[in-house]
Amino acid sequence: MFHCFDQEANENKLKLYSHWISSCSFRVRFALNLKGLPYDYQTVTTFSEPEFLKLNPIGFVPVLVDGQTVIADSFAIIMYLEHKYPQPPLLPHDILKRAINFQAATIVSSSIQPFQNYTVVKYIGEKVGPDEKLPWTQSVIGKGFTALEKLLKDHARRYATGDEIFLADLFLAPQLDAAIKRFNVDMKEFPTLSRLHETYNEIPAFQKALPENQPDAVH
Numbered sequence: 185m186f187h188c189f190d191q192e193a194n195e196n197k198l199k200l201y202s203h204w205i206s207s208c209s210f211r212v213r214f215a216l217n218l219k220g221l222p223y224d225y226q227t228v229t230t231f232s233e234p235e236f237l238k239l240n241p242i243g244f245v246p247v248l249v250d251g252q253t254v255i256a257d258s259f260a261i262i263m264y265l266e267h268k269y270p271q272p273p274l275l276p277h278d279i280l281k282r283a284i285n286f287q288a289a290t291i292v293s294s295s296i297q298p299f300q301n302y303t304v305v306k307y308i309g310e311k312v313g314p315d316e317k318l319p320w321t322q323s324v325i326g327k328g329f330t331a332l333e334k335l336l337k338d339h340a341r342r343y344a345t346g347d348e349i350f351l352a353d354l355f356l357a358p359q360l361d362a363a364i365k366r367f368n369v370d371m372k373e374f375p376t377l378s379r380l381h382e383t384y385n386e387i388p389a390f391q392k393a394l395p396e397n398q399p400d401a402v403h
Contacts, residue, residue, distance in 0.1 A: 196251075197222055197223055197224050198216070198221060198222070198223040198224070198248060198249070198250050199223060199224045199226050199248070199249040199250075200212060200213065200216065200223045200224070200225060200226060200246055200247075200248055200249075201226045201227075201228050201236070201239060201240075201245055201246060201247040201248075201249070202225060202226065202227060202228065202245055202246050202398070202400075203227060203228055203229075203245050203400065204227070204395045204396075204398035204399075204400045204401040204402070205366075205395050205401075205402075206245050206246065207297055207358040207359060207361075207362050208244070208245065208246055208257075208258040208293075208297065208358075209245050209246040209258070210357075210358035210361070210393055210394075210395060211246075211258045211262065211354050211355055211357075211358050212246045212248065212258050212261050212262060212265075213392075213393035213398075214354050214357060214358065214389060214390055214393040215261075215262050215265055215274060215354050216265070217388075217389035217390075217392050217393055218272065218274070218349060218354075218389045219265060219269050219271070219272065219274075221265070221269060225398070225399060225400075227398075227399065227400035228245050229400075231243045231244070231245070239254055239256065240254075240256035242256070244256070244257075246258055246261060247261075248261045248264070248265075250264075250268070258293070259289070259293055262274065262351065262354060272348075272349075273350075274349070274350055274351050274354065275350060275351055276345065276346065276348070276350055281339070281345050281346065281350075284335065284336075284339055284345050284352065285344075285345055285350050285351040285352040286351065287335060288332060288335060288336065288344060288345075288351075288352035288355065288356065289351050289352055289354070289355040291328055291331055291332055291335070292328070292332075292355040292356060292359045293355060295327075295328050295331070296324065296325055296328035296329075296359060297359065299321070299324040299325075300321050300324065300325060300362065300367065305317050305320075305321055308320050308321075318367065318368070321367050322367055322368070322369050322370075325359075325363050325367060325369050326369065326373075329363070329369070329371075329373075329374050329377055330373070330374075332356070332374075332377060333373070333374045333375075333376050333377055336352070336376055336377075336380075337376045340376050340379075340380065342383060343380065343383065344356055344380060349387070353380075353384070356377070356380060356384075357380075357381075357384040357390055358393075360377060360380065360381040360384065361381070361384075361394070361395075364381065
């Protein structure tokens, strides 16, 4: 089932099929806000619904609809937005800095987030034991954060790779928020990431994209 929460919804606006707690959707909301792109928020409550599977056969959010164009997967969506709506840029011109951004984003999207997915954590609880869900998830996140801390400690300034918000920040910010709020990850071993988390919380585009600030949020 879909619900549109934009009272000024129209066919020319971007449509984002999202779910409030999804960190993948969070990344795209952050990107849209940074670029100042208005969009209709379409919350998805039934991921196996045939109408939604027509948009994304794998049944995951987010999905972006831009006119007749349908893009699924947060990485693909952000790259689409970057090329079609290039200002402000989310990728640096410097080739090394660009590579670091892709590397950090990939660590989050491939080596952390999939393992904290609700389906995976639920499976761990059922097959291993409910008491093992949180420690296991914290361990997976901690491993990824260790890699990110090492990667970024010599590149981070105000943000992950300098004084501008780039791709790495779009992936890091939601992951840090989830790790701290949902999974109670101890951040004392990750001073660079901890500082970045504090900085992200000062950004209006980030605050607007927070899960608890979405119209379908459950408090």
